[in-house]
Structure formats: structure tokens, C-alpha cells
Amino acid sequence: MPLTPPYYAVIFISTLGEDTAGYAEMAERMLELARLQPGFLGIESAREETGITVSFWEDLESIRQWRDQSEHRIAQELGQSKWYRSYELHIARVERYKRFPDRY
Amino acid sequence: MPLTPPYYAVIFISTLGEDTAGYAEMAERMLELARLQPGFLGIESAREETGITVSFWEDLESIRQWRDQSEHRIAQELGQSKWYRSYELHIARVERYKRFPDRY
Numbered sequence: 001m002p003l004t005p006p007y008y009a010v011i012f013i014s015t016l017g018e019d020t021a022g023y024a025e026m027a028e029r030m031l032e033l034a035r036l037q038p039g040f041l042g043i044e045s046a047r048e049e050t051g052i053t054v055s056f057w058e059d060l061e062s063i064r065q066w067r068d069q070s071e072h073r074i075a076q077e078l079g080q081s082k083w084y085r086s087y088e089l090h091i092a093r094v095e096r097y098k099r100f101p102d103r104y
Numbered sequence: 105m106p107l108t109p110p111y112y113a114v115i116f117i118s119t120l121g122e123d124t125a126g127y128a129e130m131a132e133r134m135l136e137l138a139r140l141q142p143g144f145l146g147i148e149s150a151r152e153e154t155g156i157t158v159s160f161w162e163d164l165e166s167i168r169q170w171r172d173q174s175e176h177r178i179a180q181e182l183g184q185s186k187w188y189r190s191y192e193l194h195i196a197r198v199e200r201y202k203r204f205p206d207r208y
Contacts, residue, residue, distance in 0.1 A: 009196050011113060011158055013148050044117050046150040054115055054156060056194075080204055088203040090160075092113050092196035099192040100184055 003056065005094050007041055010063055012053045014087035023083045026075050037066045056094070063091060107160065109198050111145055114167055116157045118191035127187045130179050141170045160198070167195060 016023065027045075034043055034055055039062025043055040057063050066072060079087075120127065131149075138147055138159055143166025147159040161167050170176060183191075 003194075009113070009115060009194060011115065011198075013158070044154055044156055046152045046154055046156045048150045048152075050148055050150055052148055052150045052156045052158060054117070054158070054194075084204060086204060088201070090107075090113055090158075090198045091200040092198040094115075094194045094196040096195040097192070100188060100190060 002099065003041060003094070003097050005097050007094050008057045008060060008063060009090075009092045009094050010055045010057065011090040011092065012051075012055075012087060013090075014051045014053075015049065015085045016051070016083055017085040019082060022078075026078065026083075030072060030075055033069065033071060034066060037069065038062055039065070060091075106203065107145060107198070107201050109201050111198050112161045112164060112167060113194075113196045113198050114159045114161065115194040115196065116155075116159075116191060117194075118155045118157075119153065119189045120155070120187055121189040123186060126182075130182065130187075134176060134179055137173065137175060138170060141173065142166055143169070164195075 031043060031045070034040055039058035041056035041058060043053065045051070045053040055066075057066070067076075135147060135149070138144055143162035145160035145162060147157065149155070149157040159170075161170070171180075
């Protein structure tokens with residue numbers, strides 16, 4: 001996905017606790033839902049000990065709408081009460097974009 | 105690491121090719137070196153099929169210095185010629201930061 005700045009990134013870095021029942025299914029469902037949101041540009045995810053998910057959005061309003069999406073709200077609450085040991089969230093305005101190779 | 109915006113994030117998303125000889129050692133060495141750079145605030149990394157590394161920096165000048173660091177230059181060249189199938193790089197100004205739990 002070649003992107004043209006400015007756009008926004010939500011960087012979500014997390015560690016899971018011991019009870020991960022239902023987590024993978026919910027994470028998968030949230031990926032599906034995010035893709036349907038207005039202003040969605042892309043999402044990448046990887047987990048080892050730490051999990052990193054970066055989603056890209058047209059503007060801050062799209063991010064707000066995604067934060068407030070009803071099913072996502074429930075996931076956020078379950079995340080805090082059940083799955084996450086810790087997380088940090090960075091919301092950032094992307095100013096430069098580069099890719100290799102330059103043409104796919 | 106509690107952070108106070110504004111600061112900068114370098115989001116590096118990559119896929120590896122078939123020849124990964126020497127890659128893990130170089131990646132480890134680059135983590136060590138980045139931590140020694142002026143303006144370095146933190147780094148997180150995870151790889152499954154896709155690898156995501158997010159590093160945090162005080163300002164764009166710190167990012168330029170890290171980009172131009174001599175040993176890092178060599179790693180970048182080896183990355184393009186040998187290890188990476190593809191990558192994308194997003195340089196972003198972080199405007200909001202949140203963490204859970206709020207106190208560790």
C-alpha cells in the first residue's frame with residue numbers, strides 16, 4: 001500500500017497476561033472490523049513476547065470513530081479487564097513515507 | 105517508558121527474503137547501537153511473517169543522525185541487497201500517548 005503523507009498511525013504495543021482465552025479470535029475480529037471503518041488505510045501486526053499493531057488512518061476523526069465503534073469498545077474493555085498485562089498507545093501524524101523496492 | 109508528546113516514531117515494517125544468514129545478529133547489533141544514539145527514547149520489535157520495529161526519538165535531527173550512523177549505513181545496504189524482500193518506513197510525529205495500567 002503506497003501512502004502519501006500526511007496521514008495518521010496508531011501504534012499499539014502490548015504484553016499479554018496469563019489468561020489469553022478468546023484473545024486470538026477477538027484480535028482477528030478487530031482486524032476485520034478495522035478494515036471496514038471509514039478512513040482506514042492499512043494495518044500490520046506481529047507478536048513475539050511483545051505484540052505490535054500499527055494501523056494507518058486518513059485523519060484523527062477516523063481514529064476517533066474506530067475508538068468509539070461499539071464492538072471495538074467491548075474488545076477494549078475485555079482487553080483491560082482480562083487480556084492485557086500492559087499496553088501503550090501512540091497516535092502519530094506520518095510526515096514521511098518510503099518503501100523498498102520502490103516499485104513492486 | 106512513559107513519554108510526553110511531541111516526539112517522533114520510526115515505523116519500520118519488513119518482510120525477509122530467503123537468505124537470512126547474518127540477519128539476526130545484525131538486527132541485534134542495530135538495537136544495541138540505536139540505544140546509544142543521541143535523542144533515542146525507546147524501541148520495540150516483533151516479527152512473525154511480517155516484522156515491525158518501532159523506534160522513538162526526540163526529534164527529526166536524532167532520526168537523521170541514526171540514519172547516517174556509519175555502521176547502520178552498512179546494515180541498510182546489506183538489508184537492501186541481501187535480506188529484505190520488501191520494507192516500508194513511516195516517520196511520524198507522535199501527538200498523543202496513553203498507557204495501561206496508568207501506573208506500573
